[in-house]
Amino acid sequence: MSNQPKTINGLMKYLRDTKGLNISGSSQKQKLMNIGYYHGYKGYRYIDKPANRAPFTQFEELIAVYDFDMQLKALFYPYVMQIETALKNYVLEVIVESVQSDSFSDVYSKLLDNYKCYSTTGTKYRTLQDRKRAEDKFKKELQRRLDLRNRIYGVQANAFKNDNKIAHHFLSKDKPLPIWGIFELLSLGEFGHFVSCLNKHCRKRISTKLRIQQSDDTNSMMTQRLIYTTKDLRNAIAHNDVVFDTRFKTGSIDKQMSNAISNAVNVSGITFDTITDYLVLLIYQLKLIGISKTELRKLISGFSEAQERLRSAIPTSAYSQIIHTDNNHKIQALKALYWKIA
Numbered sequence: 001m002s003n004q005p006k007t008i009n010g011l012m013k014y015l016r017d018t019k020g021l022n023i024s025g026s027s028q029k030q031k032l033m034n035i036g037y038y039h040g041y042k043g044y045r046y047i048d049k050p051a052n053r054a055p056f057t058q059f060e061e062l063i064a065v066y067d068f069d070m071q072l073k074a075l076f077y078p079y080v081m082q083i084e085t086a087l088k089n090y091v092l093e094v095i096v097e098s099v100q101s102d103s104f105s106d107v108y109s110k111l112l113d114n115y116k117c118y119s120t121t122g123t124k125y126r127t128l129q130d131r132k133r134a135e136d137k138f139k140k141e142l143q144r145r146l147d148l149r150n151r152i153y154g155v156q157a158n159a160f161k162n163d164n165k166i167a168h169h170f171l172s173k174d175k176p177l178p179i180w181g182i183f184e185l186l187s188l189g190e191f192g193h194f195v196s197c198l199n200k201h202c203r204k205r206i207s208t209k210l211r212i213q214q215s216d217d218t219n220s221m222m223t224q225r226l227i228y229t230t231k232d233l234r235n236a237i238a239h240n241d242v243v244f245d246t247r248f249k250t251g252s253i254d255k256q257m258s259n260a261i262s263n264a265v266n267v268s269g270i271t272f273d274t275i276t277d278y279l280v281l282l283i284y285q286l287k288l289i290g291i292s293k294t295e296l297r298k299l300i301s302g303f304s305e306a307q308e309r310l311r312s313a314i315p316t317s318a319y320s321q322i323i324h325t326d327n328n329h330k331i332q333a334l335k336a337l338y339w340k341i342a
Contacts, residue, residue, distance in 0.1 A: 011037050015059070019045070023059035032059070035066055039240075044069070047321045048245045054318050064313035065322070069244040071306040072275060073237045079282050079299060080234045084191075086289040087210075087227060088183045091195060094205045095179065102178035108149060112197045115141035145197050152194075155185045188234050192227035210288045216260035225257040226285060233278050244275055244322055267333045274324045276331070279303050283334060296338045304331055 006014060008029060015021040023032065035041065044065050046053050056062050099106045118138040125131040156177055159167035166181045177185075186194065195203065203220035212222050235241075236248035249272060258270040261284045270277050283296055307327070311319050 008033055008037075015041070020057060021059055021062070022057055028059050031063055035063070040066060043242045047318065048247055052321070054321075055315055056318065061314045061318070064310055065244060065318075068306055068310040068322075069242055071309075072243055072303075073240070075299065075302045075306065076233065076243075076278075076282065077237050079286060080230065080237060082291070083230060083282065083285045083289065084188055084234065087223070087285075088186075088191060090209055090289075091191075091206055091223070092180055092183055094202060094209055095198070098202055098205070102180060104152065104176065104179050104182055107179055111199060111202045112145055112148065112194070114197050114199045114203075115145050117200065144193070148193055148197050151190060152182055152186075155190065156182070159185050188227060188231040192224050192231060195227060196221075196224040212288065213260065213264060216256070216263055219256075221254075222257060222260055225254050226281075229253055229257065229272070229281060230285070233281075243278075246273060246275055246278065265334065265337060267330045269326050269330070274322075274327070276303075276323065276327045280330060280334065283338075293338050296334075300331065300334050300338065 012023050012029060012032065015023050032041065035044075041062065044054070044062050045056070054062070054065070095107055095111055096102055099110050101107070115138065118134070118141045120131065120134045120138055123134070125134065156167055156171065160171045164185065166184055167177065170177045170181060183191065195206070198206075200220050203223060204214075206223050207217050207220050208214065210223065216222065232248050232250050233243065236243045241248055253272045258272070261280060262268055262270055265280060265284055265287070267280050270280060272278065272281075279300070283299065286296060286299070307323050310322070
């Protein structure tokens, strides 16, 4: 393809002649216009990574994947936002109870001190190398705490600059933002950073309040792991990025979290390599925050209906790369829990 920009007609001809995709007529031209060539077509012509081209020969097959992706985002978004709000409120409740204050400086000095558990003071080490590793870990954790403080002050400054109502209300009166106001400004990733800097005692109280099975959370890190994993999905949906093949995942998922979710909802084989596993993640968290079985059934049914529409519209070879062979087992395991009488 030349570097010369093409009209929509030129792009359709290019797709036919170069990409082997059957596309023609005013209806399909309109669909290509609506999804966009670069944001739409180029994002849906492969599965997981660009080298894995989807075996599509018909433009309508690609549109079916696009529609599936849009349906997932519309289905998941309100639940993801509900989870984000609830998690922030659960954490807020615990930290305010712990320090009897809504001052960030109090929270910072009394609770955001997880770095102390890595202190090398008074500890003997077998080798100098062991001591160096321990000192590096302590330094790293202390730096994370300092970075969090700087980020929180930076978030407040940006919010004030952009006339955020909460920031303006307090800062224009020379009053510090209360911790609840800070939480309103933090992204989900920044909130995960905050939780990870809390000391273990506080994290354990949060875990207990969320009714996380404590035998599955011995290091009290489940909450932050849930936040970080949900963050990837949330950001992809919010920025209208592709979600159907989990390409939004930014890192490996800790097996302890996968095992904890499996134990709680009786769904095995959670790897987060398929969008079905993110459905399970949402169900698990919605269950933690007390969402009704009726709502959980609605979410599961919506997902199942969307995947069935996709299955009937694209080649089996492509469908099996998107919806893995263990999908039915996972869906049936969820239904076994939530189709009982509430």
